[in-house]
Amino acid sequence: MPEMPAVLANTLMPWFAKPSHVSRVETLAPGLRRVRFEGASLRGVSYEAGQEVEFRVSPTEFRHYTPSLWDVESGVLEVVFYLHGQGPGSAWAEALEPGDAVDILGPGGRLSVDADAPAHLFLGDETCLGLFQAMIRALPSPLRLLGAVEVAPGAEDWLARTGVPLTAVARRASRGEALSAWLEQNVLPGATCYLAGHAGSIVALRKQLLERHGCARRSLRSKAYWADGKRGL
Structure with missing residues (x-):
């Protein structure tokens, strides 16, 4: 879902998104940022490492990112953003600050670890x-x-x-x-x-x-x- 008319996005987001807030922002290196999101809606979620979430990065655009951590017991989710400076996703992630309200869609996707592999x-x-x-x-x-x-x-x-x-x-x-x-x-x-x-x-x-x-x-x-x-x- 990379793009969606703003009117439709405004209608659907309250129904499907998980509200959260930014609790911490770390600049790991120039162009590399780790952001922590917290919220009660992030607790008790069925999640597997490798699944992705989706953020609304502009009125009409959405981008997928894979959490580096999701503690479903405490409702904490972290994403490492690579800020390549070439699109609305990078601009949105670079502007995030502690206290910002952020709606999160997902998780979804089929990529997962093979626990039985040698x-x-x-x-x-x-x-x-x-x-x-x-x-x-x-x-x-x-x-x-x-x-x-x-x-x-x-x-x-x-x-x-x-x-x-x-x-x-x-x-x-x-x-x-x-x-x-x-x-x-x-x-x-x-x-x-x-x-x-x-x-x-x-x-x-x-x-x-x-x-x-x-x-x-x-x-x-x-x-x-x-x-x-x-x-x-």
């Missing part, structure tokens, strides 16, 4: 930091875990700031190129593979895993957050 491989970009943090936290322990996140050169410390225990790789000339090179040297046999972020990179990495590393199709799980030339995935 190992787990994560591949994505900056838009996946919250997703990977939530999914890794939900995995049973002890576990075999490996993965990489492609970031802009100079932003390699972002993973440590968000608590994501994966490898940061600096982006090269083409999206996904650094992840592909890393994957050639790091394969985790028998792993369930989680691919997220840039749609084009997911397609290339999926092909690489299937054709070069012999991964089974059933072991691949993916979620595209954005694509070149498109808005509102």
